[in-house]
Amino acid sequence: MVVGDIETGTDVVVIGSGPGGYTAAIRAAQEGKDVIIIEKEDIGGTCLNRGCIPAKALIHASKFHEDIQHWNEIGIKAECEHVNFDEIQEWKQDTVEKLNSGVKHILDREGVEVMNGEAKFEDEETLRVEEAHNAETVKFEKAIIATGSQPIEIPGLEFEKEKIISSKELLNLEEVPEEIVVVGGGYIGMEAVTKLAKFGCTVKVVEARERVLSNFQEDIVSRLKEMTPEYDDEIYTSTMAQKVNYEEDKAVLIAEQGDETLEISGDYVLVAAGRTAKPNLEKIGLENAGLEINEEGFLNVDEQMKTSKENILAIGDAIGQPMLAHKAYREGDVAGEVVSGKPAAFDNQYIPKAMYTDPEVGVAGMNPEEAEEEFDEVLIGEFPLEASGRALTTNKTNGFCRVIASGDKKLQGVQIVGPRASDTLAEATLALEMQAYLDDIANTIHAHPTFPEVLQEACKDALDKSVHI
């Protein structure tokens, strides 16, 4: 017992305040429940503080640097004196804080009580929260576990946060390094390439598989490489990272490529080998509540987000792949409504994926190969950005939009490579979720000139009635 130990009772307690957690807390509060949300670090979780948001802020900044060359080409004569990375970081931090205080404000407005501390189950209806200077016991009716994930550590490349860093430290670098080694050619790794290479950093990617971005279709990745040389520059595929040696102020990654041993040096080694939910779950005393982590390191839930305990729900990265904030948002909505007695369920059929490379990549639904396996007849339509008025007028003509439909003309998948692909993806996902047919999109008037027109054009191409190609 700690002095000052008090007991609080609540309808709903949410563990973790990332996109899933805060959404669940706010929805339950809106439905009239008493809600406590427990956060051991910063409100907003990984996405807001050390993931999506700061990463996209830096990618945004990095693009301007490149744009200056184009300005000169079209008559705006200018040159970049120098990049003050400190200021960029400050601006990025401002953005994060703006969003952060926005979330805090809404939590406050809806009457959600925020507790800063680490939560641990004592039994199925009790949580103990260790705060900085005291501890509290929370008796709850319903609990929502939203503990998120953290970067995976590779044996031999343990994070010491000086030279071997994760995406979290990368986002807080004080200056642009000259060279950096990225272990992992997934999208976190490739987004790191995007932002650093444009600031002049040499990025070396070490990937265990035969190619980077291996779960995006090969032709998407090769198009990406064609368009943007930095994705093809120093990439070591089929290469296994072994350990890091320190030489002067450099970190040297020792890696094996077949029989050869490679030494790849950089100012930092960024390990971007994926994320794991397990360590966070292991800290919250699941066994006391009668819950178990499954073989894959997640909690099992049903479509109402309920674990094997009727009154304990789990959402977000804690329950499985894909670990995406937008998946967690939706699950948070569902969980918040379910604990309020509403018949909600996660019945989503499509989870879109966006990657902020240059150009961006957005996919939803089936790729052509999956569709070929599934359907006797597959219709594919493509539209190159070179033919888009909007793309031409913004000097962003690299990319294409591809739609995949079954023989009955029902839309089954969309792949977009190009500027604002992540935005156009929204319409594509809506169309899929609304069970649209090609003509639903082809016959909908799209404002001109815009990027999303490419989706309409690709649908028309699949129907063999394209006018612009």
Add this chain to the structure above:
Amino acid sequence: MEPGDQVEVGEVIMELETGEKEEDEETKEIESQEPDQYQQKEEEEDEKVQEESVESSNSSGDVLALPKVRKKARDKGVDLASIKTNERITEEELEEYILETDEDDSASGQSSSEDKDSKVSATPSVRKLAREEDVDISKVNGSGRGGKVTRQDILDYKENPSKPGSEEKSDNNVDKTCKKHSSKESKTSSSKRSNRNNVEHVDMSGVKKSTAEKMSESRFTAPHVTHVDKADVTELKNLRKEQQESVEPHLTYLPFIIKAVEDALKEYPALNGEIDMEKEEMLYKKYYDFNIAVDTDNGLMIPKIEDVDDKSIVDLASEIGSKAEKAKNRDLSPEELENGTFSITNLGVVGGEEFTPIINYPQTAILGIGRIGETAEVIGGEVEPRTTVKLSLSYDHRAVDGAEAARFINQVIENLENPEEMLLKL
């Protein structure tokens, strides 16, 4: 109840193509066909892939395999270390392993296409409505393009879940859902939902299928009107009792009713006819072949009694008895099941006063006989217990006018109420 009565029932009628015996009904038990929407069906994220590749990099040192085999294993999500072999793993061994594991449990990334296959075709708001209305959307047969389930479909299903269209859908789903259920460890679903899925699926027998087709054809082709009236059969009851002892087998009301109807048909030929819309003509049949609905264990059968006008009450009684027996034993020949000119269904022996029979199309009318029993009737200002029966005549309003039908029934009633006169006429 007499043996003859017991079998002469069936609410409606139909034509059977054959009388051959059906296979035993095959039953399938489906425990759960909850579409497990929430699975890791999407391809795994980059992170996950990277994680795997890192893991396999640690173990791959112990495994011997050609690069192309390794690549295939990665593409298929197979950990080569789990394939037991003494030497280098060949492509064949890998394929075999994939086949085996697919059979055991296809819960890997490979099953993504299968999941998509069973996706419900409905917009998010309609799926939400289904949950709110407590409707299992996977059971609803969508009326939209490609079977898309609409808001209205959910509301209609809620009102009438047993609509044939709804069941058709679940039958179509049987294979898929069975496969899905066995191939996937289903996540905990609430017990309420799994009860809903505890449904026994029984294939329709040939008789049932044929009945269903005929019923739909009739109901949706001929505009039906059912006319109900009551006949006082006290005298007929007495007459029948008198005759009972002298007749073998048991004498039921049915032969008398057949005679009463046949006599009335001669006066109102439209009810013993057929309508040909293509040629725009009415066919008045000058012969009187009746179909009599018979309830059997395998469903409804309607054997034909030919030329009822040429047969005596006793002949009819014995023929009805033998045809009913044959129907029960499925010994009726296809000829004996042909469509006649008029039909009678005697549901009243099972129960019920009146009902709306469905016409044995292309006939134009069918007579339903209600329960025969004592009722309180007012005769000459006095209430008297009388034996009465309600007659429900459904007719095709294209061929028969309402007044015509009423007059026809009046004639039938008159015949039944004055049986001796009727028998003299014959």
